[in-house]
Amino acid sequence: MATNKGKEPVCVTGANGFIGSWVVRTLLESGYTTIHTSIFPGSDSAHLFNLQASTNPNASLRVFEANVMDGEAVARAVEGCKGVFHIASPCTLEDPIDPQKELVEPAVQGTVNVLNAAKKFGVRRVVLTSSISALVPNPGWPSGMPFDESSWTDIEYCKSRKKWYPVSKTLAEKSAWEFVENHGLDVVSILPATCLGPLLQPNLNASCAVLLQLLQGSQDSQEYHWLGAVHVKDIAKAQILLFESPTASGRYLCTNGIYQFSDFADKVSKMCPQFPVHRFVGETQPGLVACKDAAKRLIDLGLVFTPLEVAIQDTLESLRSKGFLDQ
Numbered sequence: 569m570a571t572n573k574g575k576e577p578v579c580v581t582g583a584n585g586f587i588g589s590w591v592v593r594t595l596l597e598s599g600y601t602t603i604h605t606s607i608f609p610g611s612d613s614a615h616l617f618n619l620q621a622s623t624n625p626n627a628s629l630r631v632f633e634a635n636v637m638d639g640e641a642v643a644r645a646v647e648g649c650k651g652v653f654h655i656a657s658p659c660t661l662e663d664p665i666d667p668q669k670e671l672v673e674p675a676v677q678g679t680v681n682v683l684n685a686a687k688k689f690g691v692r693r694v695v696l697t698s699s700i701s702a703l704v705p706n707p708g709w710p711s712g713m714p715f716d717e718s719s720w721t722d723i724e725y726c727k728s729r730k731k732w733y734p735v736s737k738t739l740a741e742k743s744a745w746e747f748v749e750n751h752g753l754d755v756v757s758i759l760p761a762t763c764l765g766p767l768l769q770p771n772l773n774a775s776c777a778v779l780l781q782l783l784q785g786s787q788d789s790q791e792y793h794w795l796g797a798v799h800v801k802d803i804a805k806a807q808i809l810l811f812e813s814p815t816a817s818g819r820y821l822c823t824n825g826i827y828q829f830s831d832f833a834d835k836v837s838k839m840c841p842q843f844p845v846h847r848f849v850g851e852t853q854p855g856l857v858a859c860k861d862a863a864k865r866l867i868d869l870g871l872v873f874t875p876l877e878v879a880i881q882d883t884l885e886s887l888r889s890k891g892f893l894d895q
């Protein structure tokens with residue numbers, strides 16, 4: 569196990585969610601000893617303490633209840649930390665009743681509140697969890713070119729189709745870069761694709777639900793929300809790599825390749841012939857150019873991606889063991 573010396577105190581927002589829990593676990597495994605876990609008031613964080621007991625019993629894991637809309641509560645969570653992993657943001661693909669209140673405001677104002685607190689307390693670097701939903705859909709992207717970090721989601725296109733999650737993530741990331749420009753702060757953003765892997769938290773999160781629904785026969789083509797998939801372990805490793813790498817800057821796409829959702833569905837179908845996985849006809853993401861090393865910037869920093877089959881298999885086993893899947 570890594571030694572406990574020399575690791576800076578860090579804060580993780582959304583610490584009890586799917587990705588947040590894996591970031592906490594990976595920080596503990598990497599020898600971080602002072603971790604402020606910021607969670608939505610009243611939500612369950614018991615599993616984080618089980619993780620601590622099994623990985624790094626000497627670490628100090630402190631829980632801060634903070635709605636990210638509450639700047640003062642966020643500041644209490646960030647105070648004393650040198651790094652912040654801002655992960656908290658509503659992550660649902662379901663249609664909201666009030667998109668502004670349910671998705672956009674917590675994503676944008678939450679990000680600004682975290683950055684304000686980071687600036688106030690002299691945080692060395694913030695790693696912001698953005699999303700491929702801040703990169704696609706972008707119908708203006710040149711045809712024949714694989715997407716990279718220079719692409720931004722077309723907000724008006726999404727609004728006209730009532731796709732509010734990409735709107736929320738795009739506005740949140742844009743507000744972060746605007747903050748950096750106006751106030752100066754070291755921020756690095758990570759843009760994960762559909763994230764799979766074992767659930768450490770008790771509830772079912774949106775991206776693992778995509779695989780579950782596919783197994784149950786869903787015909788949703790994920791047209792607006794797909795670029796590829798990535799193992800949650802790789803996202804957690806990438807987050808820490810981005811925090812620790814002095815040269816890291818800007819945006820980092822985090823996906824094990826770019827390919828059509830129909831290709832993903834084919835792979836799942838072959839791996840799980842007992843399930844009624846839908847066979848999509850034609851391109852589910854029209855014009856999407858496949859690319860194996862789309863996350864070149866992270867690969868160049870040293871990240872090695874877990875094979876897709878392992879991510880699928882790990883998710884299946886976890887869904888079964890948690891009782892979400894019974895075959």
Ligand SMILES: NC(=O)c1ccc[n+]([C@@H]2O[C@H](COP(=O)([O-])OP(=O)(O)OC[C@H]3O[C@@H](n4cnc5c(N)ncnc54)[C@H](OP(=O)(O)O)[C@@H]3O)[C@@H](O)[C@H]2O)c1
Pocket residue numbers: 581582583584585586587588607608609611612634635636637655656657658659674678697698699700737759760761762763764773774775
């Ligand atoms: N999973 C993916 O495929 C994927 C891909 C790209 C980017 N992302 C991004 O990764 C982050 C984490 O997503 P996830 O997959 O781990 O989903 P998740 O399990 O739903 O985690 C989201 C976390 O944010 C918290 N949260 C939401 N609104 C909040 C608020 N107003 N104040 C405080 N906390 C709040 C949630 O708390 P409660 O559950 O207690 O409400 C939860 O802990 C999000 O920023 C998401 O946009 C996810």
